[in-house]
Amino acid sequence: MTITPTGAHDDDSVEQGTRLPIAGNDDVVRVRQAVRECAQRIGLSLVDQTKLVTAASELARNTLVYGGGGEAEMTVVDNGRRRGVRVCFRDRGPGIPDTELALTDGWTSGGGLGLGLSGARRLVEDFTLESVVGEGTVIEIVKWSR
Numbered sequence: 134m135t136i137t138p139t140g141a142h143d144d145d146s147v148e149q150g151t152r153l154p155i156a157g158n159d160d161v162v163r164v165r166q167a168v169r170e171c172a173q174r175i176g177l178s179l180v181d182q183t184k185l186v187t188a189a190s191e192l193a194r195n196t197l198v199y200g201g202g203g204e205a206e207m208t209v210v211d212n213g214r215r216r217g218v219r220v221c222f223r224d225r226g227p228g229i230p231d232t233e234l235a236l237t238d239g240w241t242s243g244g245g246l247g248l249g250l251s252g253a254r255r256l257v258e259d260f261t262l263e264s265v266v267g268e269g270t271v272i273e274i275v276k277w278s279r
């Protein structure tokens with residue numbers, strides 16, 4: 134069981150997660166829309182909805198571009214005090230050799246700005262990154278209601 138800084142547990146899910154494939158640009162758009170709907174449903178403020186959608190969009194794009202595709206799973210969570218939206222991104226791509234470096238502002242292995250991962254981390258309360266070279270990457274974010 135994973136315990137996140139704000140006290141969420143894996144079994145905090147209040148409903149079955151929704152899983153969406155990420156295999157093309159259209160899927161990134163669908164993930165954005167689904168995350169937005171989920172955030173609206175639990176009553177996140179417009180600002181928090183946008184922060185979550187922006188983070189999810191960056192991570193979905195990385196899943197596609199660097200991970201060679203994968204999936205996003207969104208779940209409504211409840212830690213007893215607050216509700217939140219958890220979004221988990223998984224791919225079976227090459228993995229990230231140095232996750233600290235990858236999380237540095239401005240670091241990119243390609244032609245990007247290198248702001249996706251670091252920016253996403255700042256936009257949410259919980260951010261966990263697990264990556265194994267040759268196996269893939271799993272990134273989980275949670276945005277909590279206030």
Ligand SMILES: Nc1ncnc2c1ncn2[C@@H]1O[C@H](COP(=O)(O)OP(=O)(O)OP(=O)(O)O)[C@@H](O)[C@H]1O
Binds near residue numbers: 228241
């Ligand atoms: N799912 C992933 N699998 C493998 N490597 C990844 C993955 N996500 C990110 N990376 C690596 O981490 C680096 C930093 O990612 P980040 O999103 O911050 O920047 P970027 O995608 O290069 O540029 P930007 O997102 O600003 O356009 C990437 O260049 C890539 O090398």
Ligand SMILES: [Mg+2]
Binds near residue numbers: 250
């Ligand atoms: Mg990126």
